[in-house]
Amino acid sequence: MTAVSLEHATLPADTGEVTLLIARRVEPGHEAAFEVWAKGILESAAAFPGHLRYGLFRSSGGDAPWFLVHRFRDAAACRAWQESPERATWFADCEGHHHIEVARRTLTGMETWFAEPGSTRPAPPRWKMAVSATPAIYPISVLGGLFLMPHPTALPLLLNSAITAAVFNVLMTYVAMPAVSRLLRGWLTP
Template sequence: MTAVSLEHATVPADAGEVTLLIARRVEPGYEVAFERWAKGILDSAAAFPGHLGYGLFRSSGGDAPWFLVHRFQDAEACRAWQESPERAAWFADCRGHHHSEVARRELTGMETWFATPGSTRPAPPRWKMAISATLAIYPISVLGSLFLVPHLATLPLLLSSAVVACVFNVLMTYVAMPAVSRLLRAWLTP
């Protein structure tokens, strides 16, 4: 699957966010028209209040679907977009593009860390997600306490806490959670 565009989200994931993942199958020969339509609907959604970012991923070929991804600050913002006249207008104007929705998932909170791209499989139980997150944050906490916190001792508490939170968040999102979810994949979603 090749990325067409991916808007960088500026807000870290939290329990209130909703990620909407839509898979659409496009008939051969209609990819250009679909991509133009998809880019238009994604740009329209991006201007909506509470929209945090989006992505459009091309099919990997054959019968594989295209993926549209939206991030919203909360369920209310997601619902407002899905029920909006702007979205309805885009769907009213997609006749002749020869594409159809084949799957849709709404992911909230930690579920986004455990979602398998291209899969509509449900997220693992929350207790498994909590154990996995604990296994991911523990080494970061220990190493941060040993190597980072001592260097921040002279900073004001609010500033040093902000640095720790930022570093921990980045390490959790890009290093620890991908590694832990990959290592525990068979246990998380048997």
């Protein structure tokens, strides 16, 4: 099998968080070996300075890929991991026996709200992402101002702000942005 790359992007020059999403197809019968390898490489990356967190998503079955996700503080931290001898050692240990990379995407900033795992579509331009975030933020702000803000007023300002930020973040990530990105998909990535 040959690898099909979603994106051959160089890492961005800005200093925002970077998410690296990698899809790997595992040959039948090698799933257990791949899972051990994947957990090992993810934990090795987690020990690197600037690595924030990681995830492993198992295949849904059949020919569907497994997904490995790394989040880094910035592009420099991501680059340091990708160019590291530790990473090279992990890949030297898996040559040709249990998995093949089928896709890779490097996402920064708001792109993570608009990315579809396994999709070949590039992220929309940043100006479209910013415009489409407005109809997601607006109702949360209005409803939050009506229902959430009046209640925790007895709390200290920092705690009140932390609660508000957490609620708004969860609503944006799991409710508003998925709905808006689905609704505007044709405009965002024609």
